[in-house]
Amino acid sequence: MRTLRNLDINKSIESRKLIFEENWSDKFDNFTNYLIFIALINSSVLCLKEINPLSSNDRIGYYLFPLVIVFCLYGFYCKFSEKHLKEIKFYIHKEEAKQKILEYGKKYNYRISKISDNLVFLNESINNFSSRNHEKTILVFFKSDSILYTIIKEGYRLNAPVLFSQHFTRRDLKKMLQKK
Known part of the structure; x- marks a missing residue:
């Protein structure tokens, strides 16, 4: 998983953007992606x-x-909006929504970590033909009537943006949170 040092959960929820300390390699990674x-x-x-x-x-x-x-x-655009949190509204209790997210993670064999009152990490191993274990992480922030989420990916040289799986994940989360 990419390092998100000093992730400020409350500020991230308020601003709808990941707020954390970026190190020089994250900044260099962004610059390199944009340059390419x-x-x-x-x-x-x-x-x-x-x-x-x-x-x-x-x-x-x-x-x-x-x-x-x-x-x-x-x-x-995907790399630029990677830190922006997307919102999905739901009409169930927050704890029930959290439970459904955890069930979703178990169903699709995500490694679930950082379970707190307002945040869950769902980590998926990426097989990119290297000896290192890299992950794609879905960060799910909980509000009273919605979730805010984003997907970030870790790579060996470049943390390339998540291009297409973000749309499938959005569809799955939306469908799951709308079900009775």
């Missing part, structure tokens, strides 16, 4: 300018480079 996305976008735009859309040899690039640009913009 910007470099890919710029190179794709430059390549797209050189393509003749009427040439049969350039048609693949004509469709491929815009997809690369959209993917990089999406990745840039």
Whole structure:
């Protein structure tokens, strides 16, 4: 799990953003991710300018480079919004919601940690073909009538953003918290 030193639970809930002490490697990681996305976008735009859309040899690039640009913009947005907490409202008691979140974690074999009154960590091991054990963590903050959550990922060199699993997780949590 990524280190979240001095995570301030109450301020995070109030501001709807993770409030913690970032070390230099976290800042360098963010900078590196942004730099990679910007470099890919710029190179794709430059390549797209050189393509003749009427040439049969350039048609693949004509469709491929815009997809690369959209993917990089999406990745840039995901990394930028990684610390922002998303909200899911529910109409059940807070303790019942917490119990459902813990059941969800057990059902999908998450390693559950940091269980407190207002926070639960659900950690999932990521198999990225390395000898180190890396994790994707769902941080769930509890309010009286909603949860605030975000998903962060730990990697060996880059903590790349969580691109698609965040949508599946949101759907699962929403469905689970709406059920009677």
